[in-house]
Amino acid sequence: MKDLLKKLSEAHGASGYEENIAKIMVEELSKYSESVEIDKIGNVIARKGSGDPKIMLAAHMDEIGFVVQHIDAKGFIWFILIGGFYDPTIFNARVLIHTSKGDVCGVVGSKPPHLMEEEEKTKPVKWKELFIDVGANSKLDAENLGISVGDSITFDQEFRMLDRDTVTGKSMDNRVGCLMLIEVMKRINNPKCSVYAVATVQEEVGLKGARVAAAKIKPDYGVVLDVSFGDQPGVKEREITTALGKGPIITYIEANGRGLMADPKMCKKIIDIAKANNIPYQAEVTYGGMTDAAIMYITGEGIPCISLGIPTRYIHSPVEVLDIDDVKAGIFLLIKFLESF
Ligand SMILES: [Zn+2]
Numbered sequence: 001m002k003d004l005l006k007k008l009s010e011a012h013g014a015s016g017y018e019e020n021i022a023k024i025m026v027e028e029l030s031k032y033s034e035s036v037e038i039d040k041i042g043n044v045i046a047r048k049g050s051g052d053p054k055i056m057l058a059a060h061m062d063e064i065g066f067v068v069q070h071i072d073a074k075g076f077i078w079f080i081l082i083g084g085f086y087d088p089t090i091f092n093a094r095v096l097i098h099t100s101k102g103d104v105c106g107v108v109g110s111k112p113p114h115l116m117e118e119e120e121k122t123k124p125v126k127w128k129e130l131f132i133d134v135g136a137n138s139k140l141d142a143e144n145l146g147i148s149v150g151d152s153i154t155f156d157q158e159f160r161m162l163d164r165d166t167v168t169g170k171s172m173d174n175r176v177g178c179l180m181l182i183e184v185m186k187r188i189n190n191p192k193c194s195v196y197a198v199a200t201v202q203e204e205v206g207l208k209g210a211r212v213a214a215a216k217i218k219p220d221y222g223v224v225l226d227v228s229f230g231d232q233p234g235v236k237e238r239e240i241t242t243a244l245g246k247g248p249i250i251t252y253i254e255a256n257g258r259g260l261m262a263d264p265k266m267c268k269k270i271i272d273i274a275k276a277n278n279i280p281y282q283a284e285v286t287y288g289g290m291t292d293a294a295i296m297y298i299t300g301e302g303i304p305c306i307s308l309g310i311p312t313r314y315i316h317s318p319v320e321v322l323d324i325d326d327v328k329a330g331i332f333l334l335i336k337f338l339e340s341f
Pocket residue numbers: 173204316
């Protein structure tokens with residue numbers, strides 16, 4: 001399971017540029033599904049079982065990233081953001097620019113601290129001041145590498161094990177959800193309902209793929225798999241109420257109610273199943289952050305939805321951290337939930 005998470009985490013696919021990660025999802029889901037297709041917007045839709053009810057599991061496969069906006073005369077690359085960043089996480093990162101001639105490595109440059117005024121050092125850096133150095137000497141050099149306006153850019157970050165069963169890497173948000181889709185399809189046998197595992201596109205830029213997929217499938221129920229917050233220093237106790245190692249998170253309300261308002265009956269059902277099977281879980285309501293569930297539950301005539309999150313630290317940075325035990329518990333809970341239909 002860790003090997004597959006490593007493969008998913010290290011794959012590159014900024015929102016709108018998901019082809020590579022979609023390829024892995026098709027490859028993996030095909031092994032365990034009765035049908036797999038890619039829809040017009042790029043969602044990967046796999047199905048196992050038939051008849052009612054139709055249950056749609058969704059996990060977004062896109063990651064936050066950047067897109068080349070301008071190559072200057074000296075060959076430095078300027079970019080726009082794709083998705084929600086805290087600008088300092090981009091500072092001095094190593095990145096890959098995905099060009100028609102292949103991946104080009106670059107670094108986000110900065111002024112040496114020796115030359116900074118005291119005031120400059122205390123101000124947080126803004127993304128518009130940041131640029132990528134690919135080692136080129138001129139615009140022509142950069143163009144010869146294959147770089148052009150519109151190319152996507154992602155963090156170049158290796159997946160690593162930390163202590164216990166904890167791992168770190170980029171794009172745990174939401175390749176861990178993709179991993180859960182694959183593992184559930186692999187392990188569920190002869191479901192007495194239609195299980196759709198959907199790897200969605202463009203979640204980080206407005207929950208777009210999930211809306212399209214839900215409109216097509218018209219499921220009776222939706223379960224969204226994503227990351228949620230995990231305990232860490234530097235935040236108040238009430239800011240993050242969930243912790244790594246304490247089980248998957250059931251979110252009742254997202255973003256003060258602007259996001260998902262989870263279906264109460266489904267929440268009760270999944271919690272009852274967790275209790276009956278001694279599966280650890282945590283409950284949360286949040287004032288920030290939304291998932292695909294926020295759009296799914298108001299698609300068409302309305303779809304009862306719940307959101308299952310894996311507690312994750314440092315979300316939307318290249319060093320996201322999560323605990324594999326939470327992932328295992330989440331997969332087990334999902335299977336028991338699907339088997340209850
Ligand atoms: Zn995200």
